Amino acid sequence: MGPDSEAAVSASEVSGSVFPAEPFRIKVIEPLRFPPRLERERLIQEAGYNVFRLHAEDIYLDLLTDSGTSALSDRQMAALMLGNQAYAGSRNYFELERVVKEIFGFKFVLPVHQGRAAENILFSSLVQKGHFIPSNSHFDTTRANLMHNGGQPLDFPGPESRDLQTSSPFKGNMDIPKLKQFLESNYKSVPLVMLTVTNNTGGGQPVSLENIRAVSQLARKHRIPFFFDACRYAENAYFIQQREEGYANKTIPEIARDMFSYADGCTFSAKKDGLVNIGGLICLNDHSLLEKCRELLILMEGFPTYGGMACRDLQVMAVGLKEAQEQSYLESRVSQVQRFGDAVKAQGLPIIEPVGGHAVYVDAKKMLPQIPPEQFPAQVLAVELYREAGVRGVELGTCAFGSVDKNGNTIPHSYELLRLAVPRRVYTDRQLQVVADALGRINERKDSLKGLKLIEGEGPLRHFVASFHPL
Numbered sequence: 425m426g427p428d429s430e431a432a433v434s435a436s437e438v439s440g441s442v443f444p445a446e447p448f449r450i451k452v453i454e455p456l457r458f459p460p461r462l463e464r465e466r467l468i469q470e471a472g473y474n475v476f477r478l479h480a481e482d483i484y485l486d487l488l489t490d491s492g493t494s495a496l497s498d499r500q501m502a503a504l505m506l507g508n509q510a511y512a513g514s515r516n517y518f519e520l521e522r523v524v525k526e527i528f529g530f531k532f533v534l535p536v537h538q539g540r541a542a543e544n545i546l547f548s549s550l551v552q553k554g555h556f557i558p559s560n561s562h563f564d565t566t567r568a569n570l571m572h573n574g575g576q577p578l579d580f581p582g583p584e585s586r587d588l589q590t591s592s593p594f595k596g597n598m599d600i601p602k603l604k605q606f607l608e609s610n611y612k613s614v615p616l617v618m619l620t621v622t623n624n625t626g627g628g629q630p631v632s633l634e635n636i637r638a639v640s641q642l643a644r645k646h647r648i649p650f651f652f653d654a655c656r657y658a659e660n661a662y663f664i665q666q667r668e669e670g671y672a673n674k675t676i677p678e679i680a681r682d683m684f685s686y687a688d689g690c691t692f693s694a695k696k697d698g699l700v701n702i703g704g705l706i707c708l709n710d711h712s713l714l715e716k717c718r719e720l721l722i723l724m725e726g727f728p729t730y731g732g733m734a735c736r737d738l739q740v741m742a743v744g745l746k747e748a749q750e751q752s753y754l755e756s757r758v759s760q761v762q763r764f765g766d767a768v769k770a771q772g773l774p775i776i777e778p779v780g781g782h783a784v785y786v787d788a789k790k791m792l793p794q795i796p797p798e799q800f801p802a803q804v805l806a807v808e809l810y811r812e813a814g815v816r817g818v819e820l821g822t823c824a825f826g827s828v829d830k831n832g833n834t835i836p837h838s839y840e841l842l843r844l845a846v847p848r849r850v851y852t853d854r855q856l857q858v859v860a861d862a863l864g865r866i867n868e869r870k871d872s873l874k875g876l877k878l879i880e881g882e883g884p885l886r887h888f889v890a891s892f893h894p895l
């Protein structure tokens with residue numbers, strides 16, 4: 425498909441059907457292995473019942489993350505060959521800078537190797553001990569990077585997000601009255617306000633432009649910088665186009681520019697809506713903040729025209745950023761995730777509704793009420809799904825987001841979710857149906873499932889390294 429200006433024609437119109445099928449065909453394949461059940465039992469036991477510790481080759485369908493797992497297009501593969509591997513002043517940087525400025529509209533662009541490097545550099549420049557950083561919901565690495573810099577992350581998700589199963593178009597929104605109240609008494613201790621689009625922790629739910637404007641107004645009133653965590657901005661823009669009044673006739677690039685026009689900058693993991701396997705960005709308007717970030721970039725990542733990446737990967741990102749804005753791509757992407765959600769729901773499992781942009785989230789708290797949060801119901805479900813079908817999802821619940829008080833008691837997270845993230849341009853609907861069917865079989869014997877005991881892993885990133893014993 426051509427660039428977005430030509431791509432107002434949707435894939436469904438192209439194919440002449442109402443089914444928004446993929447606007448591409450498969451040119452290269454990667455064979456998959458489906459280890460037999462006994463082997464899967466052994467492998468998950470050896471992995472300490474933590475799917476992060478499995479080898480990727482032992483997984484049939486990998487829905488651990490949509491981050492860095494996209495299939496590259498032929499144009500991106502061709503861009504690899506245009507790499508100009510220079511320490512300073514590579515033409516690939518200038519091409520990336522041009523595309524990023526066109527899409528995001530910020531004045532300054534620093535490349536980094538992935539989103540968390542952007543977070544660490546930005547927060548090291550802005551955040552100090554005693555600071556509070558409000559967001560709709562911070563992601564785990566964002567939260568950990570803020571804490572690492574002495575800040576206290578605060579989540580103010582909107583009231584509509586509280587009921588997981590109630591359908592509402594913008595469940596990723598920030599709670600504006602709460603933010604207003606907080607800023608009125610604490611604005612001096614707030615170095616930046618953040619908005620994660622889409623809200624990954626809250627189910628991949630979008631944020632409306634109305635909400636973006638309201639957050640921006642409050643931040644500006646108190647002269648606080650407002651930053652996006654913009655990983656999935658294109659999917660968010662697509663939801664605005666589809667759901668928010670007044671945007672149906674706007675293109676994705678127009679909506680994206682509108683979104684970013686209210687902010688002072690963003691951190692960006694290009695491993696999502698940059699359609700690359702590695703890469704990220706810091707975008708800024710403020711020159712003195714740029715100077716601080718640039719110095720740290722040189723210290724931690726590399727010279728500002730490569731920022732911790734091979735220059736060829738900057739070129740691949742420039743192409744991926746444009747492809748991720750194509751109307752037909754977004755239509756097929758978001759509708760595939762929707763169909764997957766419908767298939768899981770049809771098997772009788774409770775999921776977050778409406779289905780978000782990049783993943784289906786199963787509500788393990790509701791599905792497995794016999795397993796208390798301190799026995800990690802969503803982790804149990806993740807383990808069971810691997811056992812059942814060689815499929816990997818990820819726990820976003822008390823293991824990832826809970827904590828422990830000074831007496832060693834678990835402080836549970838509000839939700840116990842199994843996230844099934846859909847990599848971009850990678851799996852077919854038929855493969856996702858296999859996952860839904862496997863979940864259906866687990867659902868039939870859900871009452872027999874038992875909890876897990878955490879035996880290793882502490883701190884805000886414990887879920888990556890934890891190990892468990894079955895109870």
Ligand SMILES: Cc1ncc(COP(=O)(O)O)c(C=O)c1O
Pocket residue numbers: 491538539540541563565566620624653655693694695703704
């Ligand atoms: C919302 C959000 N922010 C930040 C990150 C961190 O990005 P990266 O994995 O590129 O470091 C992620 C990664 O999944 C994310 O989903």
